[in-house]
Amino acid sequence: MSEFFAMNGYGFYVWSAYGVAALALVIEVRALRSRRRAVLEEARLVQPESAALTGAGE
C-alpha cells in the first residue's frame, strides 16, 4: 500500500497531478450546484409574464 503512494519515488509528482485534477472537478461540480440554487431562487422571485400580455387560455 505504501508502495502505491510512493510511486517508486515519484509520489509527490503523481499525487500532486491526480490530486489537483480531482480537486478541480469537485470544485466545478460544487460551484455549479451553488450557482443553480442561486438562479432557481432568483427565478422564484421574478413575476412571470402576465396572462394579460400573452393572451387568454394559458
Next chain:
Amino acid sequence: MATSWFKYSSPASFYPLAGKMIPWFAAAAAVLAVAGLVIGLVVAPTDATQSDAYRIIFIHVPAAWMSMFLYVVMAAWSAAALGFNTRLSAMMAQAIAPTGALMTFIALWTGAFWGRPTWGTYWAWDARMTSELILLFLYLGIIALRNAIDEPRRADKACAVLALTGVVNVPIIYFSVYWWNTLHQGSSVSMTRAPSMAAIMLVGMLVMALAGWFYAIAVILARVRTIIVDRERGASWVAALREVRHA
C-alpha cells in the same frame, strides 16, 4: 420526423431533455473513471524509462484532448449562434467555456508535474505548452467578455466572434510538435499508424478520455440548464417548474 428534432432548439423543450440525459452521462463517467483509474494506477505496469511518473499520462492526455475538443465544439455552437441567431446555440457555447477552461488548466498542471521529474522543468516556452496556455487565456477571455457585457444577446455575439477567432489555436496546438522543434514529445497515437505505446497504457488513456467526455457532457448539460433558467427567467414555463416554485 425532421421537425421533431428542431423542436429541441427551443430552450423550453431542451431543458427537460437535458435533465433526463444528465444522470446517464454522469453514471457512465463515474464507471469509466473508476475503470480508467484502476487501469492507470494499478494494472498498467511501471514504465522502463519513466518509472511510475508516467502514470500522469492517464490524466494529462485526456484533459489535453478534452481542452481542444471542447474548444472546437464551443466554436461550432458559436458559429451556429451567429449563423442562425438562436439563443440556445449561444447558451451551449456559454455553458462549455468554464469546463473547457478547467480541462486546459488540468492539462497544464499535470503536464508541469510530469515535466519536472522527466525533463527537469515544470515549464518551458515551447510551441505546444505556449499554445495550450494561450487556449486557457482564450477560454478565460470568453468568460470575462461575457461578464463584461450586460445585454445577453450582445454578449452572445461578441463571445461567439471571439471563440471563432481563437479556434485557429487548436490546430496550432495539435501540429506544433510537427511544425516546430519542441521540448514536448510528438504524438504516440495516430489515425494512420500503430500506437507506439503498450496496449494496456493506450486502453487506460482511452477509457479515461471517454470518462472525461461523459463528465464534460453531464456538467455542460447541467450548466446550460442553469443558464436557461437564468436567461429565460420571465417566461411562464420557467415559473411553472417545480424546482423554481419550491426553490
